Amino acid sequence: MNVMDNRATSAMLYLDGVHVSFDGFHAINNLSLTLEPGEMRAIIGPNGAGKTTMMDIITGKTKPDEGTVLFDGVTDLTRLDETRIAELGIGRKFQKPTVFESQTVQDNLLLALNVDHSVKGTLFWRGSKAESERIDKVLETIRLTDARNRLAGSLSHGQKQWLEIGMLLAQDPKLLLVDEPVAGMTDVETHLTAELLKEINKTHTVMVVEHDMTFVRELGVKVTCLHEGTVLAEGTIDQVSSNERVIEVYLGR
Amino acid sequence: MTPHMLTRSLDRGATIFLAVVAACGILIPLSNLLLPAGSFLQVPTYLVALWGKYVCYAILALAIDLIWGYCGILSLGHGAFFALGGYAMGMYLMRQIGTRGVYGNPILPDFMVFLNYSKLPWYWYGFDMFWFAALMVLVVPGLLAFCFGWLAFRSRVTGVYLSIITQAMTYALLLAFFRNDFGFGGNNGLTDFKDILGFNVQAEGTRAALFALSCLALIAGFLICRAIVSSKLGKVLIAVRDAESRTRFLGYRVESYKLFVFTVSACMAGVAGALYVPQVGIINPSEFAPGNSIEAVIWVAVGGRGTLVGAALGAVVVNYAKTFFTSGVLAPYWLFMLGALFILVTLLLPKGIVGTFNAWWAQSKEKRNAATMASAAAEDGVTEPKMAE
Numbered sequence: 001m002n003v004m005d006n007r008a009t010s011a012m013l014y015l016d017g018v019h020v021s022f023d024g025f026h027a028i029n030n031l032s033l034t035l036e037p038g039e040m041r042a043i044i045g046p047n048g049a050g051k052t053t054m055m056d057i058i059t060g061k062t063k064p065d066e067g068t069v070l071f072d073g074v075t076d077l078t079r080l081d082e083t084r085i086a087e088l089g090i091g092r093k094f095q096k097p098t099v100f101e102s103q104t105v106q107d108n109l110l111l112a113l114n115v116d117h118s119v120k121g122t123l124f125w126r127g128s129k130a131e132s133e134r135i136d137k138v139l140e141t142i143r144l145t146d147a148r149n150r151l152a153g154s155l156s157h158g159q160k161q162w163l164e165i166g167m168l169l170a171q172d173p174k175l176l177l178v179d180e181p182v183a184g185m186t187d188v189e190t191h192l193t194a195e196l197l198k199e200i201n202k203t204h205t206v207m208v209v210e211h212d213m214t215f216v217r218e219l220g221v222k223v224t225c226l227h228e229g230t231v232l233a234e235g236t237i238d239q240v241s242s243n244e245r246v247i248e249v250y251l252g253r
Numbered sequence: 254m255t256p257h258m259l260t261r262s263l264d265r266g267a268t269i270f271l272a273v274v275a276a277c278g279i280l281i282p283l284s285n286l287l288l289p290a291g292s293f294l295q296v297p298t299y300l301v302a303l304w305g306k307y308v309c310y311a312i313l314a315l316a317i318d319l320i321w322g323y324c325g326i327l328s329l330g331h332g333a334f335f336a337l338g339g340y341a342m343g344m345y346l347m348r349q350i351g352t353r354g355v356y357g358n359p360i361l362p363d364f365m366v367f368l369n370y371s372k373l374p375w376y377w378y379g380f381d382m383f384w385f386a387a388l389m390v391l392v393v394p395g396l397l398a399f400c401f402g403w404l405a406f407r408s409r410v411t412g413v414y415l416s417i418i419t420q421a422m423t424y425a426l427l428l429a430f431f432r433n434d435f436g437f438g439g440n441n442g443l444t445d446f447k448d449i450l451g452f453n454v455q456a457e458g459t460r461a462a463l464f465a466l467s468c469l470a471l472i473a474g475f476l477i478c479r480a481i482v483s484s485k486l487g488k489v490l491i492a493v494r495d496a497e498s499r500t501r502f503l504g505y506r507v508e509s510y511k512l513f514v515f516t517v518s519a520c521m522a523g524v525a526g527a528l529y530v531p532q533v534g535i536i537n538p539s540e541f542a543p544g545n546s547i548e549a550v551i552w553v554a555v556g557g558r559g560t561l562v563g564a565a566l567g568a569v570v571v572n573y574a575k576t577f578f579t580s581g582v583l584a585p586y587w588l589f590m591l592g593a594l595f596i597l598v599t600l601l602l603p604k605g606i607v608g609t610f611n612a613w614w615a616q617s618k619e620k621r622n623a624a625t626m627a628s629a630a631a632e633d634g635v636t637e638p639k640m641a642e
Binding site: 059061082083086087091092094098099100102103107110111112114117118119122123124167171 | 481484485486488489491492495496498499500501502503504505506507509510513
């Protein structure tokens with residue numbers, strides 16, 4: 001018998017008929033979405049479309065009122081808390097860059113490494129060569145090698161965004177949720193970030209929420225447009241951006 | 254460069270701190286015992302007892318700094334753990350009195366005879382043995398902190414809400430210990446101690462030994478706290494303090510970390526209380542007063558939270574001021590002065606004494622480094638043409 005038989009779906013992430021309401025406001029309304037392993041997906045949509053709430057549901061911050069959320073075909077994410085979901089291999093970059101400002105860049109990455117996260121494990125932790133090599137590699141990828149001993153709080157906005165992406169890399173999750181990675185970045189930084197995400201996508205499944213259409217176009221991946229908590233359109237960037245409804249509610253004429 | 258230098262200057266601070274505490278722990282008892290009474294360098298016994306009290310407060314301050322300064326848990330009920338450790342020691346001291354009490358009952362302490370207890374309550378069993386009492390000094394505060402923390406942290410009670418329920422906890426214990434039928438001497442508490450491990454608690458030698466032991470406990474507590482905060486666990490604690498939910502999304506079980514430091518901290522507070530009681534000669538419910546816990550938090554704020562050394566220093570400085578001012582004409586105004594001190598420190602020295610000093614030290618060092626580098630560069634400029642020749 002094949003182990004795969006237990007899987008309800010081959011998808012890395014599977015959302016079906018998800019509803020969430022806050023005080024009567026339907027933030028997520030019958031949302032269904034599938035992400036295949038190794039895929040990169042861009043999520044667009046106007047403010048209040050439910051993009052961040054969707055990420056909250058996937059990472060366990062918000063519990064849906066109804067619906068199915070399956071990770072890797074077997075795990076029901078609606079029953080687990082943030083820590084457990086992170087341990088399973090879902091990493092998240094927040095909309096507002098959230099790094100540990102009073103600690104060094106290096107220590108931020110050290111904290112993110114997917115090693116023993118138990119109290120005992122960290123109390124008696126001794127650094128290993130493999131760990132420092134991984135940190136060196138991530139530092140190189142996010143171009144912060146020279147800033148490794150600087151406090152994260154002293155970094156520029158763009159560098160913080162990258163550090164947070166670097167923390168995701170150190171965490172090495174199966175699925176990366178990236179919320180507005182290029183907000184507040186210069187054109188050059190935006191371009192470099194697109195390159196970085198494409199590189200990451202070679203080995204990871206990625207979901208990117210972004211408003212910057214140039215950036216989304218540069219990623220060159222399947223796009224899902226959310227509106228009022230449900231999927232409005234899905235397809236290539238050209239298909240989605242020529243969709244009448246998408247133009248009406250999001251892109252504008 | 255800055256963070257590295259910060260740790261280095263902190264290391265120096267730690268060394269100085271340990272040296273000072275060790276020197277006090279050795280020299281003060283020796284001077285008290287060996288030099289003739291009344292001579293210039295002799296430390297009188299009343300001062301040994303008073304300073305011993307400060308050292309116990311310093312241990313309590315360290316315990317608070319570990320959770321507040323590094324993990325952002327503002328406990329306004331740490332006095333409760335201190336008092337519980339004190340009561341555990343007090344119970345041992347009570348049982349040592351034996352037939353020397355007013356009523357001469359070999360088993361029951363005086364207050365129980367007075368309140369017509371027919372036999373010793375079960376929870377007093379074992380306290381005639383020092384090792385058991387010493388164990389309870391750690392276990393009782395630790396267990397209470399563990400249960401309290403388990404409930405609070407798992408339900409994600411944080412910030413001001415947590416502070417309020419810790420106040421409620423210490424207040425509830427205050428009311429309970431005030432009751433005569435609770436079995437801990439009610440209003441009067443436990444007092445009239447005779448001896449500890451066979452030594453008279455009033456004797457100069459015992460007092461000097463207790464002072465030295467308190468200094469030793471302060472050193473041990475400091476080393477434990479330092480080991481915790483400089484491990485990777487310490488980095489996780491700071492991460493929790495600065496961005497709790499981010500830490501969760503990295504896969505850390507935040508509540509376990511909080512529970513760990515909260516329990517360690519409560520045990521330390523218990524030890525402080527246990528050393529305090531034989532030196533002051535009494536433990537009563539007023540030690541549970543919510544105000545005491547708040548005062549302890551002020552010591553940490555004044556000294557500098559998140560510095561360990563600062564917490565201990567703050568405890569000594571504020572308590573010295575308290576002794577100084579409450580013995581003069583300013584006595585009725587002490588609480589106002591304490592309140593004003595807290596406000597002033599929060600506004601003008603938000604990092605506290607040690608935190609401000611550390612920041613200043615790091616900055617001036619950086620400047621000096623920059624200056625030497627600039628002059629070195631200038632010299633290079635002079636020598637380089639010569640080299641070219």
